[in-house]
Amino acid sequence: MTGLAWPLSCAAVAAAVCARWNWWRPLAQGLPVLMYHKVGEPPPGSKLKKLSVGAEEFRWQMDYLLRHGYTPLLFSEMHEILEGRSPAPAKPALVTFDDGYANNAEIAFPILREIGVKANIFLVHDTLGKHNVWHDPETEAWIRMMTLDQVRELQASGLIGFGSHTMTHRSLAQIPLEEARWEMCESKKRLEEKLGHEVMFFAYPYGAGACVPEVREAARAAGYRYDFAIRQGMAPWPWKPDLGPIPRLFIRRDDNRFDFHLNMTRGKARF
Numbered sequence: 001m002t003g004l005a006w007p008l009s010c011a012a013v014a015a016a017v018c019a020r021w022n023w024w025r026p027l028a029q030g031l032p033v034l035m036y037h038k039v040g041e042p043p044p045g046s047k048l049k050k051l052s053v054g055a056e057e058f059r060w061q062m063d064y065l066l067r068h069g070y071t072p073l074l075f076s077e078m079h080e081i082l083e084g085r086s087p088a089p090a091k092p093a094l095v096t097f098d099d100g101y102a103n104n105a106e107i108a109f110p111i112l113r114e115i116g117v118k119a120n121i122f123l124v125h126d127t128l129g130k131h132n133v134w135h136d137p138e139t140e141a142w143i144r145m146m147t148l149d150q151v152r153e154l155q156a157s158g159l160i161g162f163g164s165h166t167m168t169h170r171s172l173a174q175i176p177l178e179e180a181r182w183e184m185c186e187s188k189k190r191l192e193e194k195l196g197h198e199v200m201f202f203a204y205p206y207g208a209g210a211c212v213p214e215v216r217e218a219a220r221a222a223g224y225r226y227d228f229a230i231r232q233g234m235a236p237w238p239w240k241p242d243l244g245p246i247p248r249l250f251i252r253r254d255d256n257r258f259d260f261h262l263n264m265t266r267g268k269a270r271f
């Protein structure tokens with residue numbers, strides 16, 4: 001190696017590390033809202049592998065929350081805090097799962113119960129006990145969704161809260177507003193009948209509609225007090241509706257532990 005090649009290659013490595021990760025960003029303030037989908041191995045032929053976080057990584061990530069002093073909240077606890085009826089913990093966090101896959105109950109829940117971490121699941125009402133039928137099975141295999149019995153078992157544990165993710169998982173930005181209203185109102189009503197309590201938390205499928213004022217207004221009009229986007233970032237804390245839909249930290253299968261740490265401290269891991 002010539003005299004210049006070594007410093008140049010160091011500079012190249014440093015530039016690559018800066019370009020790939022956000023470690024140089026200032027620490028982000030706010031509420032970390034982790035967003036998961038599936039836990040376990042991706043279904044065969046999956047084109048959405050990044051949505052299946054491995055069980056051992058998931059365990060490490062949940063343990064990270066406890067080791068770093070976070071208090072993972074149930075939706076109902078977040079509501080009580082924001083209504084001023086409960087004190088806020090020093091470091092609140094929110095663990096969320098979209099869609100309601102059976103692996104949430106069968107793989108994630110035993111881990112959460114074992115280490116004592118609370119989490120929340122956004123359910124797609126019409127897929128309870130069925131499959132992820134909104135996916136084209138040619139590109140994304142159908143897998144089992146949670147059954148109502150599983151929902152009830154998780155609810156009875158006191159460790160899992162629930163919100164709505166519509167009736168059928170359609171993109172609310174691409175259907176008539178009346179149908180979007182129905183997706184939101186009907187799922188709220190039907191889930192409330194099944195869960196026996198008010199459903200105040202809502203996540204937009206694909207994050208779609210979160211930035212469409214009429215759709216967001218319809219979510220508020222349906223009675224949801226908290227709406228969640230897929231936009232990446234730390235949520236403002238304390239959150240109020242006029243701050244916009246709640247951003248989340250997208251936890252991906254191919255994240256390494258440094259990525260996870262950056263998500264928790266900078267609000268994003270990579271570009």
Ligand SMILES: [Zn+2]
Nearest residue numbers: 098099205206
């Ligand atoms: Zn979804």
